[in-house]
Amino acid sequence: MGKVEEDMNCIYRDPNEPVEARIRDLLSRMTLKEKVGQMTQIERRVATPDAIKDLSIGGILSACGSGPFQKALSSDWADLVDGFQKSALESRLGIPLIYGVDAVHGHSSVYGATIFPHNIGLGATRDADLVQKIGEATALEVRATGIQCTFAPCVAVCRDPRWGRCYESYSEDTEIVRKMTSIVTGLQGQLPHIHPKGYPFVAGRNNVIACAKHFVGDGGTDRGKNEGNTILSYEDLEMIHMAPYLDCISQGVSTIMASYSSWNECKLHANRFLLTEILKDKLGFKGFIFSDWAGLDRLSDPRGTNYRSCISSAVNAGIDMVMVPYDFKKFxxxxxxxxxxxEISMARIDDAVERILRVKFVAGLFEFPFTNRSLLDTVGCKLHRDLAREAVRKSLVLLKNGKDPKKSFLPLDKNAKRICVFGTHADNLGYQCGGWTMKWSGGNGRITIGTTILDAIKAAAGDETEVVYEQNPSADTLARQDFSFAIVAVGEEPYVEGLGDNSELVIPLNGTDIISSVADSIPTLVILVSGRPLLLEPLLLDKIDALIAAWLPGSEGGGIADVVFGDFDFKGRLPVTWFKQVEQLPLHIGIDSCDFLFPLGFGLTCNKERSLD
Known part of the structure; x- marks a missing residue:
């Protein structure tokens, strides 16, 4: 177990002792260097055995896609993580690591894992029970690889679709976001009936440490700028953006991540009022606060604030575990x-380390530091893929169904003689999954295992039905008169964070022209694959026969065919207001305006019934 003191019966090693007693005992044995090591989280690429042991490193993370090698299987990940854990247990005190990963819509760094719809699609379902089950499935797949922590859920309330992280938000409506925090219970397990307020909770080896992020106001920045400035009174910040965190805390969320963004020009990573006085003191949060990736570096200003000052500002503000991915020795x-x-008190250090150790003890890491390999078969299993397919079905929002108010276009006839499928997103699993899939920025093509929209259409079509596919429709194909209907799938390329900030919000990759050319020739269903509402010109809407907002559905495209061909009806409702022109933005539930294209809560069924929240 390592070079721990001779007394192997020390309190902190005894699982029968109260957690707080174990914390006090272990803390009393730690040097300053070991305490600082526990406050440090590093990227696995620089995590050498010597660094882990000598510095008593508290946490390791894999940036999205940072695995053992390309297309590594779950067992390869387990070997990687267990190797790091072995080094940690060989340190003087044998304190296990917390290993974190961005499993934000399934265990999306692992080849073959189940990829669920991104949060905006889950918000369209309004189904808290479904989201909790997704948390349970994700937890199993994450723990199968030895990882014990996911940097999820994002509980931002997105007030402007120009924000590059819009799809990471469940809704513009605080109450919908609050409802979707049920994923915390899915990830961490069901809280006992009697549980101390604000105290972290992880039920067992089939659950993971959850992380509510990004505290606070990241979805409300001026003009939707990523890492921007949220200009609000404290009362509005509390009512709109802070409320979901109360729900996470009430479910025992173990960690919370600070936002890169600012509140009234004060960066959250250095905001002692919000991190300590509000989150820890007023709200009673007893878990620990993560910094974001290299978050301390964001505290530098154009005048060249030195790194030492950044450390002081963040730690004194209340950051407990600092994500310093590469240059950790400097930190x-x-x-x-x-x-x-x-300049930083020992009391502040002890508070941070107590919180980190509390989560490690509560999560059972001292008793079960290594991978539970009996879970390996859960990664990408049929049960989880079926759940993801259900989530896709329930997330689809039907925005138009027929040019004639008396006649529906959907559902389509799966036994039609000849179907044509067009568009950049019809047969592209990477585009379908979006960002945070296999790598930070996502990818193009068959980046993992899954079912594309085209795959699903072909599987659903009747034995006598011919399915013709072209990514870009040719003039010869459009000139044919023998197609029963066309399905066009277009939308956004994958993006993340500030790379996705967009002030125009037009359908990229020539999507509008593809829709227009097909709809001029053939009765057309458009499936829009995107992380947010996009610009839909009135002339374009008039041309098409039906329109579905499919969001970023993930790996199980079969859920789209299930609904398009009528095996299930549409249930999804808009989680955000759909604008007419970008000049209107921000346009959301808090704005006194009715000049929208589709309101929050809009969603048709195949029977033309309109559903509103």
Whole structure:
């Protein structure tokens, strides 16, 4: 077990002792260097055995896609993580690591894992029970690879679709986001009937440490700018953006991540009022606060604020575990120096380490530090893919169904003689999954295992039905008169964070022209694959026969065919207001305006019944 003191019966090693007693005992044995090590989280690429052991590193993470090698299987991940854990247990005190990953819509760094719809699609379902089940499935697939922590859920309330993280938000409506926080219970397990307020909770080896993010107001920045400035009174910040965190805390969420963004020009990573006085003191949060990736670096200003000052600002504000992916030695040395000089108190260090150890003890990491390999078969299993397919079905929002108010266009006839399928997103699994899939920015093509929209259409079509596919419709194909109907799938390329900030919101990749050319020739269903509402010109809407907002559905395109061909009806309702022109933005539930294309809560069924929240 390592070079721990001779007394192997020490309190912190005894699972029968109360957690707080174990924390006090272990903390009393730690040096300043070991405490600072526990506050440090590093990227696995630089995590050498010597660094882990000598510095008593508290956490490791894999950036999205940072695995053992390309297309590594779950067992390869388990070997990787267990190797790091072995090094941690060989340190003087044998404190296990917390290993984190961005499993934000399934275990999306692992080849063959189940990829669920991104949050905006789940918000369209309004189904808290479904979202909790998705949390349970994700937890199993994450723990199967030895990882114990996911940096999820994002509980941002997105007030502007120009924001590049719009799809990571469940809704523009605070109440819908609050409802979807049920995923915390799915990830961590059902909270006991009697549980201390604000205390972290992880039920067992089939559950993971959840992380509510990004505290707070990241979805409300001015003009939807990523890492921008949220200009609000404290009362509005609390009512709109902070409320979902109360629900997460009430479910025992173990960690919370600070936002890169600012509130009234004060960066959250340095905001002691919000991180300590509100989150920890007023709300009673007893877990620990993560910084975001290299979040301390964001505290530098154009005048060249030095890194030492960044460390001081963040730690004194209330950050407990600091994500310093690569240059961690500089952080460790800087923090030790700040404590020895008195600029950061030992009490602040002890508070941070107590919180980190509390989560590790509650999560059972001391008793079960290694992978539970009996879970390996859960990764990408049929049960989880069926759940993802159900989520796709329930997330689809039908925005138009027929040019004639008395006649529906959908459902389509799966036994039609000849169907044509067009568009950049019809047969592209990477586009279908979006960002945070196999790598940070997502990918193009068959990046993992799954079913594209075209795959699903072919599987659903009758034995006598011919399915003709072209990514870009040719003039010869459009000139044919023997198609029963066309299905056009277009939308956004994958993007993440600030790379997705967009002030125009037009359908990219020539999507509008593809729709127009097909709809001029053939009765057309358009499936829009996107992380947010996009610009839909009135002339374009008039041309098409039916329109579905499919969001970013993930790996199980079969859910789209299930609904398009009538095996299931549409249930999804808009989680955001659909604008007419980008000049209207921000346009959301808090704006006194009715000049929208489709309101929050809109969604048709095949029977033309309109559903509104």
């Amino acid at each position: 460790v040395e800087g923090l030790i120096d700040l404590v020895e000089s008195g």
